[in-house]
Amino acid sequence: MNDFDGMRALVTGGASGIGRATAELLAGRGARVAVLDLDPSTVDKPLLAYAADVTDDASVREAIAAAVTDLGGQGVLDVLVNNAGIGAQGTVEDNDDAEWHRVLDVNVVGMVRCTRAALPHLRASSRAAIVNTCSIAATAGLPQRALYSASKGAVQSLTLAMAADHVREGIRVNCVNPGTVDTPWIARLLDAADDPAAERAALRARQPTGRLVTPAEVAGAIAHLASPLSGATTGTVLAVDGGMHGLRLRPAARP
Known part of the structure; x- marks a missing residue:
């Protein structure tokens, strides 16, 4: 498929895991792709790599401005994949206030910073799309994931609010919920x-x-939502979780 031909995409947290798989898939389908990461030293061509800390607004703005310039297109950005995030374990008793602030700053406010910096460039595109990486933890009660679940629940709600705010600007906003x-x-x-x-x-x-789930499978879902072929899809939460959110199987019969 070459549905991203001529398009310019930016992937945060793109040096490894889901982000790297997504960046490589978008590039393979025709996009010019920039990656933002704390340590982008492992990122190879044709991807463009930029160091950025999503908890630092100046760092985000500088990296996104440089990426958009280097991608070409006179300030146009077509796709933003907000993938940068960190994990957390424990119940509500196990993490202090500093850790709550740290995780929410990366997983939620970091997404806000990246979107805020990218929006002027997305508005210049006729095929603009934002895809946020959320989690099954936003919709399923998982043990030892109180802080992480709270951050991802916020991401899902943020996705829907962003979709409503920007739909009339021609910017689609969706999220994937990996297992x-x-x-x-x-x-x-x-x-x-x-x-x-x-x-x-x-x-x-x-x-x-x-x-x-494999990173490539999540990347495929992100590409589906970001593609111009999905131009009528916005405000959607796409589970990529092996059926975890909706299936309730009976125990397998013992041999």
């Missing part, structure tokens, strides 16, 4: 578990497909 994705963050959680193999098996079993 448990086989990313470096999940790998670190598994490594820290008392029994990594048992923990991985439990995460697989939690999803009806019986396996973890």
